[in-house]
Structures are given as C-alpha cells and as structure tokens.
Amino acid sequence: MRADALSLQAVRKVYGTGGGAVTALHEVTVGIRRGTFTAVMGPSGSGKSTFLHCASGMDRPTSGRVLLGDTDLGALKEAKLTEVRRDRIGFVFQAYNLLPSLTVLQNITLPLRLAGRRADQGWLREIVSRVGLDGRLDHHPAELSGGQQQRVAIARALVARPEVVLADEPTGALDSRPAHQVLTLLRSIVDEMGQTVLMVTHDPVAASAAHSVLFLADGRLAGELVSPTPEKVAERMTRLGEW
Numbered sequence: 001m002r003a004d005a006l007s008l009q010a011v012r013k014v015y016g017t018g019g020g021a022v023t024a025l026h027e028v029t030v031g032i033r034r035g036t037f038t039a040v041m042g043p044s045g046s047g048k049s050t051f052l053h054c055a056s057g058m059d060r061p062t063s064g065r066v067l068l069g070d071t072d073l074g075a076l077k078e079a080k081l082t083e084v085r086r087d088r089i090g091f092v093f094q095a096y097n098l099l100p101s102l103t104v105l106q107n108i109t110l111p112l113r114l115a116g117r118r119a120d121q122g123w124l125r126e127i128v129s130r131v132g133l134d135g136r137l138d139h140h141p142a143e144l145s146g147g148q149q150q151r152v153a154i155a156r157a158l159v160a161r162p163e164v165v166l167a168d169e170p171t172g173a174l175d176s177r178p179a180h181q182v183l184t185l186l187r188s189i190v191d192e193m194g195q196t197v198l199m200v201t202h203d204p205v206a207a208s209a210a211h212s213v214l215f216l217a218d219g220r221l222a223g224e225l226v227s228p229t230p231e232k233v234a235e236r237m238t239r240l241g242e243w
C-alpha cells in the first residue's frame with residue numbers, strides 16, 4: 001500500500017483560455033501521508049480552493065495527476081469518479097451541508113444509502129459516540145447548534161470509512177469554543193483512528209491543530225511548517241503577503 005493516501009503530481013490548473021487565462025496552480029507536487037492531519041493555507045487567491053477541488057476530483061487538472069491511493073482520478077470516467085468520491089473520500093464543508101428534512105442519523109448514514117450499503121452498527125456507534133451525538137440521533141439539523149451540526153457532518157464524512165477526509169474551512173462559521181471542539185475532534189480522528197485529514201483554512205489557530213501546514217502562494221507550494229503554532233503560522237502568512 002502506498003504511504004500517501006493522496007498525492008498530487010505536477011498538477012497545473014488553468015482557468016479560461018487566451019489572454020484571460022489564469023493559472024491557479026503551477027505544477028504542484030505533494031504527497032499527503034496516511035494518518036496525518038495537514039492544513040493548507042495561503043493568501044486570498046493563492047489557489048487553496050483550486051487545490052482542494054483538484055485533490056477531491058471535483059475539478060480536473062489541466063495537466064498532472066491526482067492519485068487517491070493507487071487510483072489515478074484523471075483516468076476515471078465521470079460515473080466511476082462519482083463513486084470513488086462517495087465511497088473513498090469524506091467531505092466536510094464550512095456550511096455543514098446537512099439535509100434539513102433528515103434526522104441526524106439519516107444524515108450520517110446518507111453516503112451509505114446512496115451507495116446501497118448497510119451501516120456497520122458497531123462502526124456507527126463508535127463514530128456517533130466519538131463526535132458526541134449520542135442522544136441526538138432523532139433530532140433534525142435545525143435543532144442543533146452550529147458546532148453540533150458540524151460534528152454530524154464529520155460523522156457523515158467518516159461513515160463510509162474513507163481513505164481521506166477533505167475539510168474546506170470547517171470552522172469558518174463557528175465561534176471559538178465550538179471551533180476548538182471541531183478541531184480537537186478532527187485531530188482525534190487522525191491520532192486515535194488513523195484517519196487522514198486535509199483541511200483548507202484561513203485561520204492560524206485552526207491550522208495549528210494539524211500536524212503540518214502547507215503554504216500556497218500564487219499557485220505554488222511556498223513551504224511547510226511542521227508542528228505549527230498559531231504564532232508561527234501567522235508569521236509565515238505575513239511573510240507571504242497580505243492575507
């Protein structure tokens with residue numbers, strides 16, 4: 001098995017053509033090792049969203065390859081890519097993206113239902129208890145706080161036992177206390193469950209929950225910080241320019 005859960009090899013992404021073309025990523029090469037928590041930071045417009053969209057197969061690179069384990073996402077037809085994304089990648093978004101008409105339990109198990117798979121009851125109990133939602137399974141998202149809704153979204157991201165969890169500003173809509181709980185949870189699924197998490201964030205405090213931070217500037221990798229602290233992350237960001 002590859003040591004990298006996910007790798008980008010010389011990934012280039014150009015939006016538009018001709019004079020108006022924008023190169024959002026310039027030949028980015030990086031491997032995300034299994035069982036690690038990696039944050040991606042960079043100034044506005046540095047290519048963070050593009051990086052995440054290419055890494056998740058949501059967007060296809062103009063050139064280069066994205067490998068999920070041994071699977072080259074670029075080689076997959078649309079239907080197969082959708083299946084791989086559903087079964088092998090967990091997603092966590094800033095706005096939670098829960099379905100309001102479904103209960104917490106139905107939201108968590110939705111990826112399995114879409115895949116026509118049954119929930120493993122032992123695994124389901126474990127993730128529900130880890131995200132602290134015992135007793136709330138029959139509630140609807142509107143009855144939960146923002147932090148609780150994000151924890152439902154994290155349980156949903158874990159339910160199919162994905163190879164990597166991709167989080168896009170997961171604490172962007174939360175106050176500091178619930179944000180801290182969500183970050184502690186993300187770190188614990190890596191340290192205690194062996195998950196692999198890749199998170200894009202603007203927040204040095206959020207980034208410091210990760211094992212390491214990758215910096216992007218003008219669509220290029222501009223360094224890595226291992227064992228980050230909010231102060232060191234903020235200092236690096238200041239050196240990269242306005243943020």
Ligand SMILES: Nc1ncnc2c1ncn2[C@@H]1O[C@H](COP(=O)(O)OP(=O)(O)OP(=O)(O)O)[C@@H](O)[C@H]1O
Pocket residue numbers: 015016022023024042043044045046047048049050051
């Ligand atoms: N669909 C698109 N069409 C044209 N240009 C785009 C498109 N999406 C992004 N870009 C450009 O690509 C570059 C990188 O954008 P991207 O959204 O990846 O940056 P970002 O680091 O996520 O920014 P932010 O922190 O502001 O969200 C920017 O110059 C942006 O204007």
